Each structure stands twice: as C-alpha cells, then as structure tokens.
Amino acid sequence: QLQDKDKALQAYQKFLYNETKDLVSPHIRNSTGNSKIEDWRLFCTKEKAIYNILNQCEEGMVLRVNVWYPTAEEAQIKGILKTESDVTPDSSGAVLNADRAPKHAMPPTYIRTNEYTEA
Numbered sequence: 001q002l003q004d005k006d007k008a009l010q011a012y013q014k015f016l017y018n019e020t021k022d023l024v025s026p027h028i029r030n031s032t033g034n035s036k037i038e039d040w041r042l043f044c045t046k047e048k049a050i051y052n053i054l055n056q057c058e059e060g061m062v063l064r065v066n067v068w069y070p071t072a073e074e075a076q077i078k079g080i081l082k083t084e085s086d087v088t089p090d091s092s093g094a095v096l097n098a099d100r101a102p103k104h105a106m107p108p109t110y111i112r113t114n115e116y117t118e119a
Contacts, residue, residue: 068108072100
C-alpha cells in the first residue's frame with residue numbers, strides 16, 4: 001500500500017513537472033517566442049484594457065464615450081474613423097462630435113508617449 005502511494009506521488013510529480021515545463025517553455029508555433037503563460041498574461045492585459053475603455057461608455061442604441069484629444073489631431077482622428085467605417089460598411093461606424101470647452105478651461109494633462117516613456 002505504501003508503494004502504491006509512492007508510485008501515485010511520483011506520477012503526480014512527473015505530471016506536474018511536465019505541465020509546468022509546457023507552460024513556461026516557448027511554444028513551437030509562436031512567432032514571438034513567448035511561453036503559454038506569457039501569451040495568456042498579454043491576452044488578459046489587452047482584454048482588461050478593452051473592458052476598461054468599454055466601462056467608460058454610456059449604453060443605449062450606440063456606445064457613447066467622452067474623451068479628450070488634442071485639437072491639432074482632430075482631422076487625423078476623423079480621417080481614421082472615416083477610413084475604418086469605409087472598410088466595414090455593414091457596421092454603423094464611429095462619429096466624433098467635438099464639444100468645445102471654453103477657452104479659459106484647463107485641458108487635462110497630456111503627455112505624448114515615445115519609446116522611452118511608454119514603458
């Protein structure tokens with residue numbers, strides 16, 4: 001009976017070792033060289049960011065969200081929204097309605113990121 005328990009314990013330890021090795025080693029079909037755990041972590045991080053933005057939306061027939069953007073980039077944002085709505089004509093697309101704040105209003109802090117500040 002003690003030998004059976006010992007065999008079961010060794011089999012469990014071998015199984016656990018193999019599963020751990022599979023999770024932390026780079027996957028063959030993965031071009032980035034990440035392990036399964038790292039891929040799952042990145043997936044969860046992206047999903048969390050998506051849901052964080054969606055939680056800021058107001059529900060209704062369409063999703064509505066208030067955002068701040070630099071005035072200098074308004075034309076570029078509208079261009080991107082138009083391009084994306086042209087690519088998928090069956091969807092309703094996105095619309096940018098500018099709500100101009102009074103001139104004396106203080107804009108939120110906006111720090112443009114670059115390769116050094118985005119990490």
